[in-house]
Amino acid sequence: MPHKPLPLERLLQSQGFGSRKDCRFLVGAGRVAVDGVPCRDAAAPFVPEGRVLTVDGQDWPWRERLYLALDKPAGYECSRQPQHHHPVLALLPAHFAARGVQPVGRLDADTTGLLLLSDDGAWAHGLNSPRRHVAKTYRVDVRHPVDDELVARLLTGVQLHDEPAPLAALACARIDEQVLELVIDQGKYHQVKRMVAAAGNRVDALRRIAVGGLRLGEGELAGLEAGRWRELGPAALALLGEGRA
Ligand code: URA
Numbered sequence: 649m650p651h652k653p654l655p656l657e658r659l660l661q662s663q664g665f666g667s668r669k670d671c672r673f674l675v676g677a678g679r680v681a682v683d684g685v686p687c688r689d690a691a692a693p694f695v696p697e698g699r700v701l702t703v704d705g706q707d708w709p710w711r712e713r714l715y716l717a718l719d720k721p722a723g724y725e726c727s728r729q730p731q732h733h734h735p736v737l738a739l740l741p742a743h744f745a746a747r748g749v750q751p752v753g754r755l756d757a758d759t760t761g762l763l764l765l766s767d768d769g770a771w772a773h774g775l776n777s778p779r780r781h782v783a784k785t786y787r788v789d790v791r792h793p794v795d796d797e798l799v800a801r802l803l804t805g806v807q808l809h810d811e812p813a814p815l816a817a818l819a820c821a822r823i824d825e826q827v828l829e830l831v832i833d834q835g836k837y838h839q840v841k842r843m844v845a846a847a848g849n850r851v852d853a854l855r856r857i858a859v860g861g862l863r864l865g866e867g868e869l870a871g872l873e874a875g876r877w878r879e880l881g882p883a884a885l886a887l888l889g890e891g892r893a
Pocket of ligand 1: 754755756757759837838839840841842854
């Protein structure tokens with residue numbers, strides 16, 4: 649259902665540009681345009697759907713919810729109050745965090761690759777749910793050469809200390825002497841590192857290359873550089889439910 653017209657200051661507030669008062673100030677200062685037309689009336693009503701808000705010269709299409717992909721570099725933490733590294737949210741425009749955008753699940757600070765972010769809590773929760781079995785594909789650089797036994801162990805399942813049952817990879821393939829491609833459908837703490845260690849090797853570098861059928865370097869994510877984000881369209885979102893295992 650389309651939204652009712654909203655005063656411009658509330659439209660801006662819904663997109664994370666500050667409190668209603670902050671947004672009134674932005675408009676009053678002549679820093680805002682709607683669909684390319686400067687507007688100095690913070691009370692002017694606009695239907696949100698389809699509007700493009702320009703703030704300080706930058707265009708932001710109105711979005712009820714944001715769905716983003718980031719190629720996370722090493723040295724960024726996914727937690728809200730990072731202890732030792734930069735927050736991953738520092739890689740996004742400040743108003744995204746202000747409207748509640750958060751990482752969907754977590755990657756370790758030293759893990760790189762595909763991180764999804766959204767302010768749609770229900771969607772994020774659904775995607776993270778173990779019942780959804782969304783496949784996550786990792787490129788894993790390991791310390792010792794990959795042999796058939798390592799691959800077989802990861803596929804059969806390895807017992808981790810705090811788990812009631814062995815965890816098995818959905819798929820696992822040697823792609824170079826010291827590189828594996830590994831697919832899992834859970835998201836337990838340090839899961840890949842712990843599985844590889846339990847199978848007798850050690851992770852030296854970890855990169856998530858896909859979630860479901862959404863893969864870095866392909867389709868909507870072609871050309872995405874490390875540390876950059878992109879908004880996901882309906883086609884990319886539809887791929888998330890698709891496994892590749
Ligand atoms: N498994 C890990 O060990 N670390 C990650 O960041 C993701 C999966």
